[in-house]
Amino acid sequence: MASRKSTKKQDQGDKYSVLLPTYNERENLPLIVWLLVKYFGDSGYDYEIIVIDDGSPDGTLQVAEQLQKIYGEDKILLRPRAKKLGLGTAYIHGIQHATGNFIFIMDADLSHHPKFIPEFIDLQKEGGYDVVSGTRYSGNGGVYGWDLRRKLISRGANFITQVLLRPGASDLTGSFRLYKKEVLESLIERCVSKGYVFQMEMIVRARQLGYSIGEVPISFVDRVYGESKLGGNEIVSFGKGLLTLFATT
Amino acid sequence: MTKLLEWLLGVSLIGVAWGLVTFDLLDLRLPPVYREVAWPMPVYLLVAFGCYSLATVGFRVATFNDCEDAAKELQAQIKEAKEDLRKKGLKM
Ligand SMILES: Nc1nc2c(ncn2[C@@H]2O[C@H](COP(=O)(O)OP(=O)(O)OP(=O)(O)O)[C@@H](O)[C@H]2O)c(=O)[nH]1
Ligand SMILES: [Mg+2]
Numbered sequence: 001m002a003s004r005k006s007t008k009k010q011d012q013g014d015k016y017s018v019l020l021p022t023y024n025e026r027e028n029l030p031l032i033v034w035l036l037v038k039y040f041g042d043s044g045y046d047y048e049i050i051v052i053d054d055g056s057p058d059g060t061l062q063v064a065e066q067l068q069k070i071y072g073e074d075k076i077l078l079r080p081r082a083k084k085l086g087l088g089t090a091y092i093h094g095i096q097h098a099t100g101n102f103i104f105i106m107d108a109d110l111s112h113h114p115k116f117i118p119e120f121i122d123l124q125k126e127g128g129y130d131v132v133s134g135t136r137y138s139g140n141g142g143v144y145g146w147d148l149r150r151k152l153i154s155r156g157a158n159f160i161t162q163v164l165l166r167p168g169a170s171d172l173t174g175s176f177r178l179y180k181k182e183v184l185e186s187l188i189e190r191c192v193s194k195g196y197v198f199q200m201e202m203i204v205r206a207r208q209l210g211y212s213i214g215e216v217p218i219s220f221v222d223r224v225y226g227e228s229k230l231g232g233n234e235i236v237s238f239g240k241g242l243l244t245l246f247a248t249t
Numbered sequence: 250m251t252k253l254l255e256w257l258l259g260v261s262l263i264g265v266a267w268g269l270v271t272f273d274l275l276d277l278r279l280p281p282v283y284r285e286v287a288w289p290m291p292v293y294l295l296v297a298f299g300c301y302s303l304a305t306v307g308f309r310v311a312t313f314n315d316c317e318d319a320a321k322e323l324q325a326q327i328k329e330a331k332e333d334l335r336k337k338g339l340k341m
Contacts, residue, residue, distance in 0.1 A: 030339055034330040063341070070337045113323065142314025155309045159302065165252055219316035221323055247253045 015046040016121070017100035017181075020108045021090035022051060024058045027225035028109050033067050033076065035114040043118045050077045051108075052094045054084040088198050092188055095181070103179050109223040112176040116218050120178040123214045130183045130211035133169055133203060134176035134218035141171070145222030157238060161200070164246050168207045169215065172200040173238075176218055183211055196234065197241025204249050267291060 018036060022029055033049060040047045053061045061080050068076040079097050081090070091105060104120070106112040112134065120132045135141050137158060146154070161172055173196050179187070183206070193201045206213060250258075269275055270287040331341075 027341070030334050030341065031327055031330050034334060035326065063339075066339050070334075070339060110323065110327075113319065137309075140314065142316045142319075144316040144320040146313075148310070151310045151313045152306070155306050155313065159306050159309070163302075164256075219314070219319035221316065221320050224323075224327070245252075247251060249251060 014102060015048070015100035016040070016102045016104055016117075016178075017094075017098035018047065018049045018104040018106065019091055019094040019098070020049060020051050020106070021087055021094070022053045022056060022060050022064075022108045023084060024056045024060060024226055025108045026056070026058045026060045026063050028223070029060055029063050030067060032108050032110055032114070033071070036117075037071060037075070039114045039117050043121070045118075045121060046100075048075060048077055048098070048100060050079055050094045050097060052090045053078070053080045054090065055080065055082050086194065088188070088191070088194060091184075095185060095188070098181065101181050103181050103184050104177070105179070105184075106176045109226060111220050111223055113219065113221070116176070116216055119216045123216055124178055127212065127214050129214035130180050131203070131206050132178040132214040132216060133171060134174050135169070135171035135215045136174060136218060136220045138170045138215065139217035141217030141219065143220045143222070153235070157235075157242075161242055164242065165204055165249070167200075167204050169203045169213050171215070172203050174218075174220070175199045177202075187211075193241050193244070194237075195241075196238055197245070200241065201245060204245055208249055263291075 020029070020032065025032075029051070036047075036049055051064045053064060055061075061078070064076070064078050064080075068078060077097060079094060081093060095103060102121075102124070104117065106114075116134060120134070123129065124132045136143055137155075143151070143154075158170075158172065161167070162170075165172075186209070187202050187205055190205050191198060191201045203213065267287060267290060269277075270279065270283055273279060273284065334341075
């Protein structure tokens with residue numbers, strides 16, 4: 001890292017707040033934070049990382065506190081909540097404490113790699129986009145660790161969604177995105193869905209409200225550590241969510 | 250207008266056009282060959298759309314990128330990160 005010349009780009013005064021919701025991510029959190037620090041450090045953009053832990057029983061918060069000591073309280077902000085209240089409200093909670101004018105939303109489980117962050121930022125600056133969304137489905141985007149069944153479900157669900165909603169974005173359920181802060185605030189206010197469908201609703205409403213959307217192809221590597229939290233009846237809830245959006249947007 | 254309404258509108262437009270030709274509702278005295286082509290049209294359209302869907306989804310599943318390199322890179326970086334974090338005093 002030290003050998004790479006860092007080009008300071010803070011002149012525009014842009015600041016990026018990364019929201020990291022965590023639930024039992026003790027093993028992943030230090031790694032994702034390390035990678036974020038590495039890539040933000042190299043690119044020279046001003047940033048902060050906001051960890052929103054929902055009382056993880058595995059001690060994620062204690063790890064986060066150690067990270068805060070290592071990297072400083074201006075870089076790592078802890079905004080924990082006492083119990084598991086879900087992803088949507090975790091974002092709302094995080095935004096309230098964000099000081100950046102841009103917000104990154106990503107998972108803390110290492111399936112979203114911080115190496116793409118400079119690409120998100122460059123594309124946003126180039127096109128002045130309101131939202132930049134990571135996509136697994138176009139360009140060099142892709143996945144790792146998915147079997148045929150999962151690929152089929154994912155592609156099939158995406159196709160049906162594209163046909164029914166024509167959302168103007170190729171990856172609707174992905175949650176690696178960059179938003180202008182005020183855009184995220186206005187979107188989150190309007191979105192009522194839970195889980196997967198929440199991400200989908202965000203992008204569909206963004207298009208509906210006339211916000212511009214850029215896309216960056218990303219590689220999505222399935223989580224190495226820890227367990228998936230959404231699980232359960234994903235397909236059923238996806239179907240219900242899709243139909244709701246179909247009828248209401 | 251919601252997507253649902255857009256779809257209903259589109260489907261009813263096609264339905265009306267189909268009905269007009271197939272049952273000659275406006276008494277246009279179209280040549281019978283029009284009617285013969287028109288009446289099975291909805292089935293043709295459905296079959297064509299079904300084939301298109303299957304082909305598209307099949308092609309996209311087959312060409313879904315497997316990011317082997319990304320996974321390897323991540324593994325290497327995880328190792329590097331763990332060492333560096335240990336040096337910085339993180340207790341896992
Ligand atoms: N604060 C908070 N974070 C959560 C909650 N549920 C999930 N998360 C975090 O949100 C991110 C996404 O959750 P995941 O469990 O990875 O969901 P997923 O990506 O659909 O599933 P897998 O990657 O297959 O495990 C992760 O960083 C989780 O730790 C919650 O209720 N509260
Ligand atoms: Mg995940």
